[in-house]
Amino acid sequence: MTPTPLKPWQYAALCTALAASALLALPRTAPAALPGDARLTLAVFVLATAAWIATPVDDTYIALGAGLALTATGVISSETLFGTLGDETVWLLICAFVLAAAVARTGLAGRAAAFLVSGARTVRQLTHLTTAALVVTAFAVPATSGRAALALPVFLALAKVLAGRRRLVVMLALLFPTVILLSAVATLIGAGAHLITVSVLWEATGERIGFTQWLLLGLPLAAVSSHLAAEAVLLTTTRREDRSGPVRITAEQIQEHSGQPVTGPLGPAETRCAALLATVVVLWCSEPLHQVPPAVVALIGAVVASSPALGTVRLKEALHTVPWSLLLFMAATMAMGVALADSGAARWLVSGLPVSVPPWAFLAAVIAVSTAAHLVLQSRSARSSVLVPLVVAAAVGSGVNPVAAALASTAAAGFCHTLPASAKPVTLFSDLPAGIPTYTSRDLLRLSAVLAPLTAAVVLLFALLVWPLFGVPVLTEGS
Secondary structure (H helix, E strand, O other), X not given: OOOXXXXXXXXXXXXXXXXXXXXXXXXXXXXXXXXHHHHHHHHHHHHHHHHHHHOOOOHHHHHHHHHHHHHHOOOOOHHHHHHHHHOXXXXXXXXXXXXXXXXHHHOHHHHHHHHHHOOOOEHHHHHHHHHHHHHHHHHOOOOHHHHHHHHHHHHHHHHHHOOOOHHHHHHHHHHHHHHHHHHHHHOHHHOHHHHHHHHHHHHHHOOOOOHHHHHHHHHHHHHHHHHHHHHHHHHHHOOHHHHHOEOOOOHHHHHHOOOOOOOOOOOHHHHHHHHHHHHHHHHHHXXXXXXXXXXXXXXXXXXXXXXXXXXXXXXXXHHHOOXXXXXXXXXXXXXXXXXHHHHOHHHHHOOXXXXXXXXXXXXXXXXXXXXXXHHOOOOHHHHHHHHHHHHHHHHHHHOEOHHHHHHHHHHHOOOOOOOOOOOHHHHHHHOOOOOOOOOOHHHHHHHHHHHHHHHHHHHHHHHHHHHHHHOOOOEOOOO
16 A cells, blocks of 8 residues: 655644654653653654644554553553453444444334425425434434434435425535534434543543433534524525425435335334334433443343344344444543543643633633634544543633533534535535535535534533533532
8 A cells, every 4th residue: 555645744743743752752851840651641642643633644543553652651551551442432332333233224214304304395494304303313323424324315315306406405415414513412422522522531530421411411502503503504505596495305205216115114123123222212311210321221222133033133244334443543542531631741731721711711712722623633533532631631720610621622523514524424425426416615615604603602602501500510619
């Protein structure tokens, strides 16, 4: 495999990172306040971040190399590095992907989408019913790329039904990835970055956010931001005459262009899968009542979904859909987070920041940086791996609740719409089969100019006014 040649700015970034790492690693040139483990951690952290930004090397490979370097230098133990793979959040994601494979095999998602959009009579109704359907998929399919792959056939069917209205098809092509990305915050399994955030908070503060608490905090934000984004997409990609025309889409029309049944009574496999999915979601949401961890519930659901008698997918086939690279990346970056917190490196990095700023200004700065971070780090998980440990350390020093700050950072990082390469769902819907119109880079930039400040403002509003109502205050106790 021929390596991709680096651009001059990439060489400059790597050389700068190497120089900074060397200065941090050497006792004579490192700041006197930095202990040995913190020096080594920062050196590895700087190199890994520069490699994520400036090289085409796979993110997982870089994360594993960083984790190995921290283990080899004695900053973390091998038990810490390998133990992250056994974390319950990793198992939760594995089992959620098995459940998602069962749902995809039955075609339930397409049937549910057809049921919703067939009730639309206007363009605005179609937009918001599609948005509602996409928000709901966050409970059934983990990770944004998985949801995008599941939603693509539904979009293609809608595009063929609306073939005579080009701008509406372009609007839907942009709506699908936009809502998928912004609604991921609805659930803990919505993105790998969420699991990294939960792990960092647990290691740094001893507070663990469960599935139910995340749902209470994230679902209202996902619903509000997704529907506001739907309006932004509608207004930036269509004209008044496009929006004023009636819409009539029937389930039978969608069926003509769909490879799986979307009409008629549910089959036995669909009925079993729907009942199983509903049971799992209810058990996840009622965790405070029965005290069964979400990972255990997911494992039970995965075993049933792949069982010979009741299942709809074979376990071997379902495991092929699990993004093992993402899981390894998560495990390695969790280990990096442990090193940053335990070595004192994160505290030192943020020690020079002003601590007397108002809480709203601190959160606004965190949200602004997290919103813009996709321009530098394309991987959502990598952004959380870099930002959340620093945000948590800075919040502790400023008297701001680290849970509120970490959640705000993670939610704001869900915005990544500026370029086609900024996120996998955006890339997927920008490269459609021949004959299907889609958006251009100019469409993305026009939407981003509106959506970036809008979503940042919504996240800040929730962090300041809504989340405190659900037990996540802006300030720590005694501040």
